[in-house]
Amino acid sequence: xxxxxxxxxxFGAWVGGLLSNWGLPDWAVNLIADFLGVLILVVIGIMAxxxxxxxERKVIARMQDRPGPNRVWPxxxxxxLADAIKMLTKEDIIPTHADRALHMLxxxxxxxxxxxxxxxxxxxxxxxxxxxxxxVLYIVAISTIHVLAxxxxxxxxxxxxxxxxxxxxxxxxLAYEVPMVLCILTVVLFxxxxxxxxIVEAQTIPYFVTMPVVGLIFLICAMAEANRSPVDLIEADSxxxxxxxxxxxxxxxxxFFIAEYVTMFAAAIVISTLFLGGWKFFGLxxxxxxLTPVIVFAKSVFVIFCMLWFRATFPRIRFDQLVGFAWKxxxxxxxxxxxxxxxxxxLTENIWGQAGLMLLGNVIxxxxxxxxxxxxxxxxxxxxxxxxxxxVER
Amino acid sequence: xxxxxxxxxxxxxxxxxxxxxxxxxxxxxIGVLMGVELMLNSVNINLLAFWRHIEVATASTPAALSGQxxxxxxxxxxxxxxxxxLALIIAVYRNRRTVAIEDVxxxxx
Amino acid sequence: xxxxxVTVSHVVFVILSAIALIGALGVVTTRNLFRAALxxxxxxxxxxxxxxxxxAEFLAxxxxxxxxxxxxxxxxxxxxxxQRLMAPGYKASNEQWLWALVAAVALFxxxxxxxxxxxxxxxxxxxxxxxxxxxxxxxxxxxxYLLVFEVASVLLLAALVGxxxxxxxx
Numbered sequence: 001x002x003x004x005x006x007x008x009x010x011f012g013a014w015v016g017g018l019l020s021n022w023g024l025p026d027w028a029v030n031l032i033a034d035f036l037g038v039l040i041l042v043v044i045g046i047m048a049x050x051x052x053x054x055x056e057r058k059v060i061a062r063m064q065d066r067p068g069p070n071r072v073w074p075x076x077x078x079x080x081l082a083d084a085i086k087m088l089t090k091e092d093i094i095p096t097h098a099d100r101a102l103h104m105l106x107x108x109x110x111x112x113x114x115x116x117x118x119x120x121x122x123x124x125x126x127x128x129x130x131x132x133x134x135x136v137l138y139i140v141a142i143s144t145i146h147v148l149a150x151x152x153x154x155x156x157x158x159x160x161x162x163x164x165x166x167x168x169x170x171x172x173x174l175a176y177e178v179p180m181v182l183c184i185l186t187v188v189l190f191x192x193x194x195x196x197x198x199i200v201e202a203q204t205i206p207y208f209v210t211m212p213v214v215g216l217i218f219l220i221c222a223m224a225e226a227n228r229s230p231v232d233l234i235e236a237d238s239x240x241x242x243x244x245x246x247x248x249x250x251x252x253x254x255x256f257f258i259a260e261y262v263t264m265f266a267a268a269i270v271i272s273t274l275f276l277g278g279w280k281f282f283g284l285x286x287x288x289x290x291l292t293p294v295i296v297f298a299k300s301v302f303v304i305f306c307m308l309w310f311r312a313t314f315p316r317i318r319f320d321q322l323v324g325f326a327w328k329x330x331x332x333x334x335x336x337x338x339x340x341x342x343x344x345x346x347l348t349e350n351i352w353g354q355a356g357l358m359l360l361g362n363v364i365x366x367x368x369x370x371x372x373x374x375x376x377x378x379x380x381x382x383x384x385x386x387x388x389x390x391x392v393e394r
Numbered sequence: 395x396x397x398x399x400x401x402x403x404x405x406x407x408x409x410x411x412x413x414x415x416x417x418x419x420x421x422x423x424i425g426v427l428m429g430v431e432l433m434l435n436s437v438n439i440n441l442l443a444f445w446r447h448i449e450v451a452t453a454s455t456p457a458a459l460s461g462q463x464x465x466x467x468x469x470x471x472x473x474x475x476x477x478x479x480l481a482l483i484i485a486v487y488r489n490r491r492t493v494a495i496e497d498v499x500x501x502x503x
Numbered sequence: 504x505x506x507x508x509v510t511v512s513h514v515v516f517v518i519l520s521a522i523a524l525i526g527a528l529g530v531v532t533t534r535n536l537f538r539a540a541l542x543x544x545x546x547x548x549x550x551x552x553x554x555x556x557x558x559a560e561f562l563a564x565x566x567x568x569x570x571x572x573x574x575x576x577x578x579x580x581x582x583x584x585x586q587r588l589m590a591p592g593y594k595a596s597n598e599q600w601l602w603a604l605v606a607a608v609a610l611f612x613x614x615x616x617x618x619x620x621x622x623x624x625x626x627x628x629x630x631x632x633x634x635x636x637x638x639x640x641x642x643x644x645x646x647x648y649l650l651v652f653e654v655a656s657v658l659l660l661a662a663l664v665g666x667x668x669x670x671x672x673x
Contacts, residue, residue, distance in 0.1 A: 144572025474662035
């Protein structure tokens, strides 16, 4: 019974014992065990694409009161496989005067940062790729490599529209990274450690209950980092066709989409780790530690459902409104929350006291924000019509 | 056994000299800036290698973390200098329509 | 002199130095400026690997975040905005490249000679003091590095304002 309950840890120990019983030296056992761990994490990342592509299309379709893909297998669940086969059979085009090496380099490195993030995500009390003591800083740093891949894609296509699309995407990604880092700082203030495992263990109350505003800001920023609607100007067909991806066809195009879904799943797991309590679920993880990966997966599926809900509900935001929203609204809000968090952490050492004070502070922030927005909206409504159009344009 | 200190210093010296060659011989102003960034990186490696290998007394003396703090400040200054340098290059490009540094040799146009 | 035992750190060191040096050589020799910027990114990543090997992992993440994520992107944008006049027939090196090469090689020879012949205090490296919390406390402690921290932030503010003003469109 104990073997079943602690299944994952026992399984790892069994594999290690098996390898060393075959007479391999110590360093080879470590190497093979690490390699197997990496393989499992990469497979989890790629499985995310297979699971979430049909899920996204079915969920959005049902929200729009239509059936969605239902030809491939019952309920259209193998749609991703059909898409993959289609992409594989397309012709591989390289534009004439494009830099061949750069054009082929970009799809290779666009999925790497997303997969690297899986190394620090905790799936259970002992189940983590590598418990770095700077886990969340690692996640932020690796996400900046994604920006580089997009720039290479835009430049390597020898097409000024894809270059402009790449500029826009970089602008958006860099703008939304700042509130994201400020929210992570607020969480780290409360958990006093940057390691992801430490943050999960410090959450006796999930941080989303303690600081909902910070959680929402992080959700919006994570969606913008993954280029999801309503901030997905790059993929919008009515905007620059496909932005920086316009000259890519076949499997290279598929790599960009794989990268987006892998990033989305990684962002969902990061949100569930930082804000929803990770692998904790009201004590279930003590009774049956084997269920912790299931708990993490369920929470991240919930977060992805929220992202799809956002996509199905909101219209696309214009580019200058998008960047203005990040700099003029999210950054001050995140800074206010950071200062509030620092104040609360210094005021009291008791966990419940900190949680209560932070929740109160967040409610006050929400009320004040609504008050300010209300006054601004009323002032804009009373302005004459011409000035209103000019104000919206700027 | 650790990687000995002299290995780190040799690699840092090599990086420094490559950056020096880049800063002295490139025609493009951005190429010169890239050489300068290489030199700053090599200095950082030196600082951290010495911080790691030289024994310090206790954790509470101010010198215990000076290597890391110095390296952080060098990275900060490098970022500030890269920003200002690139802004200057763009401004010069707008006025003189060239980025070759040998063409920017007179104060007046 | 006994042959030192080759451990994993030695192998990793050789690989990382190959990455960093190949990146650096690519920066100074290639004619296409965009590829030079990408080689620079490769070199930065090699240097970040060195920091991890030196057990300064916070510095490694800061290096990737600041250098690769910000400075490299800045450089690439500057290249894209000023690319049009560097035609392919343009030479990448100016006419004093030979003297620069001689100077660089001579300097490297001198440095290598000195570095290999000085008896460095081979303290068996103690466990490095300083988790990230210690580093944070050192940066804001009035007895330690608070002044340096504040001056660096003023410098960054001045650079930010200056860069925006200089590069503004009239």
